[in-house]
Structure formats: structure tokens, C-alpha cells
Amino acid sequence: xxxxxxxxxxxxxxxxxxxxxxxxxxxxxxxxxxxxxxxxxxxxxxxxxxxxxxxxxxxxxxxxxxxxxxxxxxxxxxxxxxxxxxxxxxxxxxxxxxxxxxxxxxxxxxxxxxx
Numbered sequence: 001x002x003x004x005x006x007x008x009x010x011x012x013x014x015x016x017x018x019x020x021x022x023x024x025x026x027x028x029x030x031x032x033x034x035x036x037x038x039x040x041x042x043x044x045x046x047x048x049x050x051x052x053x054x055x056x057x058x059x060x061x062x063x064x065x066x067x068x069x070x071x072x073x074x075x076x077x078x079x080x081x082x083x084x085x086x087x088x089x090x091x092x093x094x095x096x097x098x099x100x101x102x103x104x105x106x107x108x109x110x111x112x113x114x115x
Contacts, residue, residue, distance in 0.1 A: 003083035010072040024077050031070040038063040 001009075014021055022030065041058040043049045075082045105111035 003086065004081065006068075007072050007076055007082060010069060011076050014073065014076075021073055021077050024074065027070055027074050027077065031067065031074065034063065034067045034070055038067060 021027070037058070038060075040055060041060050041063055044051045044055055044058075045060065072082065074080075075085075101107050
């Protein structure tokens with residue numbers, strides 16, 4: 001599925017089942033909440049924290065999809081074509097960072113990361 005198709009699918013769902021979009025500010029708060037839910041799973045799965053009983057059953061893919069859903073809602077509400085925005089963002093990164101990361105001693109292993 002292309003990003004534009006995903007935006008259209010979300011818009012169709014909102015108008016069919018969701019009645020209307022939540023306000024942009026509400027969706028921004030929901031996006032932040034979803035980031036927290038993803039962070040909880042990441043910290044416990046890949047980080048140093050352990051799962052509490054109430055954390056068990058979290059679904060990494062589902063949390064990522066929740067995040068994407070709300071981001072698509074915000075894009076629709078604000079008139080952002082995410083597919084076009086991503087293309088422009090990649091072009092910006094290609095121009096700005098063509099050699100930056102390859103030359104970074106912290107990334108290429110030539111210098112230790114000491115805080």
C-alpha cells in the first residue's frame with residue numbers, strides 16, 4: 001500500500017465509522033500517548049527494564065500501527081501529503097547527510113562513545 005492510499009483509507013474509515021476527526025490538538029496528544037506505549041514495549045523488550053505483569057501482551061507491531069494511524073489522521077487534517085513529504089525529506093537527508101554519518105567516528109567504530 002502506498003502512503004497516499006493509507007491516508008485515503010484512514011479518511012474513509014473516519015468518515016464511515018469515526019463520525020469525524022478528533023481535533024488536531026487531541027490527535028497530537030493521542031500521538032504522544034501512542035509514542036509512550038511504543039516506548040514502554042521497546043524499553044522492556046530491547047532495553048534494560050523488565051516487564052510488569054500489566055505490561056505483558058503488548059504488541060509491538062500494533063503499537064507502531066497505532067502511531068501510524070494517528071500520524072495519518074494528522075496529515076489528513078492539516079493537508080499534508082505524507083508521501084510527497086517523505087520524498088522531500090529523503091532528498092533533504094541525501095543532500096545534507098551524504099557522507100556525514102560515514103565520517104562520524106562514533107558510528108564507524110574509530111572512536112569509543114564515552115559519555
